[in-house]
Amino acid sequence: MGNYLLRRLLIALPSLLGISLVLFTVLALAPGDPFEELATNPAVPPEVRLALRAQLGLDDPVWQRYLHWLSSMLQGNWGFSFVSRIDVDTLILQRLPVTIAIVGSAVILGLVVALPVGILAAVKPYSWFDRIASTLAFIGFSLPTFFIGLLFILLFSIELGWLPFVFRADLSETGWRWWIEQFKQSVMPVTVLGMAFAASWMRYVRSSVLDVVRLDYVATARSKGLSERVVILKHATRNALIPVVTLVALQLPQLFGGAIVTEQIFRIPGIGSLLIDAILRNDTPVIMAVTFVLSALVILFNLLADVLYGWLDPRISYR
Amino acid sequence: MAGSTPASATAETQALGRPAAPASLWADAWRRFKHHRLAYWSLWALGLLVLAVLLGPLVYKVGINDVDFKARLAPPSWQHPMGTDDLGRDLLARVLYGGRISLAVGMASMVVAIAVGVTIGAIAGMSRGWVDAFLMWITDLFLSMPQLPMLLVLIFFFRDGLKSLVGPEVGIFVLIVLVIGGFRWMPAARVVRAQFFSLREKEFVEAARALGASTQRQMVRHILPNSLGPVIVAATIDVAAAIILESTLSFLGLGFPPDIPTWGRLLFDAKDYLDIAMHWSLFPGLAIFITVLSISFVGDGLRDALDPRRVL
Numbered sequence: 001m002g003n004y005l006l007r008r009l010l011i012a013l014p015s016l017l018g019i020s021l022v023l024f025t026v027l028a029l030a031p032g033d034p035f036e037e038l039a040t041n042p043a044v045p046p047e048v049r050l051a052l053r054a055q056l057g058l059d060d061p062v063w064q065r066y067l068h069w070l071s072s073m074l075q076g077n078w079g080f081s082f083v084s085r086i087d088v089d090t091l092i093l094q095r096l097p098v099t100i101a102i103v104g105s106a107v108i109l110g111l112v113v114a115l116p117v118g119i120l121a122a123v124k125p126y127s128w129f130d131r132i133a134s135t136l137a138f139i140g141f142s143l144p145t146f147f148i149g150l151l152f153i154l155l156f157s158i159e160l161g162w163l164p165f166v167f168r169a170d171l172s173e174t175g176w177r178w179w180i181e182q183f184k185q186s187v188m189p190v191t192v193l194g195m196a197f198a199a200s201w202m203r204y205v206r207s208s209v210l211d212v213v214r215l216d217y218v219a220t221a222r223s224k225g226l227s228e229r230v231v232i233l234k235h236a237t238r239n240a241l242i243p244v245v246t247l248v249a250l251q252l253p254q255l256f257g258g259a260i261v262t263e264q265i266f267r268i269p270g271i272g273s274l275l276i277d278a279i280l281r282n283d284t285p286v287i288m289a290v291t292f293v294l295s296a297l298v299i300l301f302n303l304l305a306d307v308l309y310g311w312l313d314p315r316i317s318y319r
Numbered sequence: 320m321a322g323s324t325p326a327s328a329t330a331e332t333q334a335l336g337r338p339a340a341p342a343s344l345w346a347d348a349w350r351r352f353k354h355h356r357l358a359y360w361s362l363w364a365l366g367l368l369v370l371a372v373l374l375g376p377l378v379y380k381v382g383i384n385d386v387d388f389k390a391r392l393a394p395p396s397w398q399h400p401m402g403t404d405d406l407g408r409d410l411l412a413r414v415l416y417g418g419r420i421s422l423a424v425g426m427a428s429m430v431v432a433i434a435v436g437v438t439i440g441a442i443a444g445m446s447r448g449w450v451d452a453f454l455m456w457i458t459d460l461f462l463s464m465p466q467l468p469m470l471l472v473l474i475f476f477f478r479d480g481l482k483s484l485v486g487p488e489v490g491i492f493v494l495i496v497l498v499i500g501g502f503r504w505m506p507a508a509r510v511v512r513a514q515f516f517s518l519r520e521k522e523f524v525e526a527a528r529a530l531g532a533s534t535q536r537q538m539v540r541h542i543l544p545n546s547l548g549p550v551i552v553a554a555t556i557d558v559a560a561a562i563i564l565e566s567t568l569s570f571l572g573l574g575f576p577p578d579i580p581t582w583g584r585l586l587f588d589a590k591d592y593l594d595i596a597m598h599w600s601l602f603p604g605l606a607i608f609i610t611v612l613s614i615s616f617v618g619d620g621l622r623d624a625l626d627p628r629r630v631l
Binding site: 014015018019022023026027029135138139141142143144145146147150151153154158250253254256257260261264265275276279280287288290291294295297298299302 | 357456459460462463464465466467468469471472473475476559563566567570571572573583586590593594597600604607608611612615616619
């Protein structure tokens, strides 16, 4: 097990390096100079600017700059936000918990909906339940997150006035009132995001359970006299989940995309809205760091999926 | 392959009247496609939508920038079927115009994604060893990149450069198409590679090889046409995904400039007026929804229709 994890980590590292390389190439190729602000500032004499350039290594060859950037990233020196004047890593650490809480709850909600609905739809394929569920799934992933988010705000915040539509990180309430307020302001973003996940995952679960229930070993389990419940849940579903795990892991990059949009609609102060703000304000260090953190998270979750995969499918041994 | 599907009721009546034309693969696929009711009607809906967007501005002659301050934020009426925005501009005209851009972005990004994907997949599928391994590593790398953040970053960095190079409208169009296409080719590449792997060993390719066909000829004339089915399905899904991505970018304020009303841009402008003018966000949102939904259903129908082993 330890050996397997180590090997997966060794495969994940080159991907992380590759992504950092891509990110840096984008930065290096991009027109525009991070020093533009200083260059147009009349208070900074040209000599000082040139000295600063040399000191910061902006005139070095590209590969040297890459190595320099990489080593300072590895040392935890992520730079300094131009706009908010604090260290980028502090900024990200402030914003990350909200995003993880929202995305995490949305994933759980998505699975809680997608698994039972997908399994039930597959147990009775082409039944009314299956048809309705599949149609709803199609509608679900054809509705862009931002549109359904706006519709939710329109219905629940403006028409009915039940839920707040601006997410506040600094709730004044304490104790159980805090939890209630927190719940009320999280319901809409988590539902919007979770339903989007559930719509596509439900189809994966359905088709993969459908593939499995026709196999001989399921018939064997039935003929042993096991109850339908045990056959479906213990024998069929566990095997059916193996491809689902991979697909869900492969979708993680899109998942963070959905989080960015949701955070923007509901004004959640998470890492996604940090990225958008940074882009709208030309805050390059924050943009680079946030993108890198999101990539690292994706790779981390892919790693987790691999481990989970091995646990679900003993045929893939931890060699 | 056409012979593998038994003749259906319609085919028999045809045989009675005139000599039955040999069912081609495409006619067969069309017959199967028509069986998928939702997909068939979605194709009609999509066709109507494309027609409306293409011909609409020719028939409905209201300028997208005609400002009418007397009718600001007006709800739908006979004069303005979809209402007006905060400057009193007619929304129907803007939705029709935006549809052209959104659909064009969708199609163009799909072409980019499929071209890149098919090329990479075909090369990987034909050459074994390190070329294949390297290309698949690149594919996996792109798959594990967070798509939307990367799109945002790329557009942020290159927007101004392209704008000064080819003008604001064309520049942002080219950029968005290239960037979306550049992040959507991976599924097509994987599908094509998998197809090549299985087709490469089939007898008809072996026959071509035995007759002395060059590798290139085997690829282009024999393997590629036979691997097109899944590619067409992937292409359909890509159009829908590109439309959603473009509207997402515009919705985040990083797509087209404010004077080009794409569907996402309209929603972005409308979202602050949600309480007083809900028609403003409703119509562009519905337009995106209907387009994407019908494309998804068409894709689903094509998936069923283009798999000759399936008998429907």
